Amino acid sequence: MSLLIRGGTVVTADLTSRADVYCENGKIVQIGEDLQVSAAETVDAGGQLVMPGGIDPHTHMQLPFMGTVASEDFYTGTSAGLAGGTTMILDFVIPDPQQNILDAYLTWRGWAEKSAADYSFHVAITWWDESVHKDMGTLVREHGVNSFKHFMAYKDAIMATDDILFSSFTRALELGAMPTVHAENGELVYQLQKQLLANGINGPEGHPLSRPAAVEGEAANRAIRFAEVIGVPLYIVHVSCSDALDAITRARLAGQRVYGEVLAGHLLIDESVYQNPNWEAAAAHVMSPPFRPKEHQEALWKGLQSGILQTTATDHCCFCADQKAAGKEDFSLIPNGTAGIEDRMAVLWTHGVNTGRLTPEEFVAATSTNAARIFNIYPRKGSISVGADADIVVWDPQATKTISVKTHKQNIDFNIFEGMQVKGLPSNTISAGKLVYANGELRAVKGAGKYIDRPAYHSAFNALEKWSKQSQPAAVVRT
Numbered sequence: 001m002s003l004l005i006r007g008g009t010v011v012t013a014d015l016t017s018r019a020d021v022y023c024e025n026g027k028i029v030q031i032g033e034d035l036q037v038s039a040a041e042t043v044d045a046g047g048q049l050v051m052p053g054g055i056d057p058h059t060h061m062q063l064p065f066m067g068t069v070a071s072e073d074f075y076t077g078t079s080a081g082l083a084g085g086t087t088m089i090l091d092f093v094i095p096d097p098q099q100n101i102l103d104a105y106l107t108w109r110g111w112a113e114k115s116a117a118d119y120s121f122h123v124a125i126t127w128w129d130e131s132v133h134k135d136m137g138t139l140v141r142e143h144g145v146n147s148f149k150h151f152m153a154y155k156d157a158i159m160a161t162d163d164i165l166f167s168s169f170t171r172a173l174e175l176g177a178m179p180t181v182h183a184e185n186g187e188l189v190y191q192l193q194k195q196l197l198a199n200g201i202n203g204p205e206g207h208p209l210s211r212p213a214a215v216e217g218e219a220a221n222r223a224i225r226f227a228e229v230i231g232v233p234l235y236i237v238h239v240s241c242s243d244a245l246d247a248i249t250r251a252r253l254a255g256q257r258v259y260g261e262v263l264a265g266h267l268l269i270d271e272s273v274y275q276n277p278n279w280e281a282a283a284a285h286v287m288s289p290p291f292r293p294k295e296h297q298e299a300l301w302k303g304l305q306s307g308i309l310q311t312t313a314t315d316h317c318c319f320c321a322d323q324k325a326a327g328k329e330d331f332s333l334i335p336n337g338t339a340g341i342e343d344r345m346a347v348l349w350t351h352g353v354n355t356g357r358l359t360p361e362e363f364v365a366a367t368s369t370n371a372a373r374i375f376n377i378y379p380r381k382g383s384i385s386v387g388a389d390a391d392i393v394v395w396d397p398q399a400t401k402t403i404s405v406k407t408h409k410q411n412i413d414f415n416i417f418e419g420m421q422v423k424g425l426p427s428n429t430i431s432a433g434k435l436v437y438a439n440g441e442l443r444a445v446k447g448a449g450k451y452i453d454r455p456a457y458h459s460a461f462n463a464l465e466k467w468s469k470q471s472q473p474a475a476v477v478r479t
Contacts, residue, residue, distance in 0.1 A: 008045025053087025053391035058313035080443035087391035115449030129211035144453025168208035176456035217243025314340035347422035390433035
């Protein structure tokens, strides 16, 4: 199978140039002006941009959580991603307490076989004993897992206590893996929830009150200090407030290897959504960390612009109205999660590039390349280069639409960006060299996605340190 993208402007994290891109057998094999090649299919990219396909480093497809299962499975979710220009996801294996983590990983691998786009997994550490220590090694060495997730929230469920953090961070360092954390102080959240419910506050408005910014800031700082003492790099997911951002900033200025992720939703939506008198609409926005007061949004944009935050994600975890209704009388029982994989790139282009906050090159870095570098799959992913996987989005900067639940392809009955007008959309998405979205037509194929091994870092930790100190990031060396 061959495909030629002709007449476009190639935009990468490092440069912009006029070039055609020729793909064959799932790889990029030639880049240059006016290529004279014969291809089975040609995409006219005249007047458009040719960029690496998006990588969403934080999704939860088909997640069993809070007594239900996310409505989006790996096929529907990755298909929606392809329609929005995202060609790879990093999802999460979340073992139950005391569940063998390797068994959980194999279960998730089975669920993901239906994916329409490429995928990989972070594996959560939700408990600890010698079997977990051993299986972390097996996951790194035999299954291409190089990151382990730690929920510092969700007490009496999947919360990683300090002793687990120490044991797991230390083991990650031994293996050349990256710890990641969901930074919220679980004990504080638990106590605040009890207090609010005792005072008669049981609606969605109680959700942000039980998870104030200080709760996130404390946990982020604690995780950073653990990583500092142990000497391991750290990746903090869904940074939602200036408190956590400040902790990351201090650490990076001190030379510590700490990386931050921000969600498109946290950049654009504020906590007023929880005051909506329509219970279903307010509950639809319940996720953790919650949406914050507007002043935090500007801080997060500055963090992204300055490079303190490196990646953008969605935490795509869909629960429909009937599932959210489990918390009708108790906000702490509302399943946490919102959608966004289909809209992430469009809303970030509209509110980032079109406003001057981001250059097109910075957009590529934040939506694709930085995730590939941090998680050690660059330049296979996140680049337009000879030998890279042919995961490409052809971007029409003039195309417009109004986001709506009525037209989106996500398997959920609500859209947090409902009614938002965006300018800048994918006209074509290529995955593994095949045209999977073309001018509004979704051609996703169930099971076409591949599992992507992510090698251990080892000496790549040094490359990560070098990159964090440079204005033009260097490629992470795979070992």
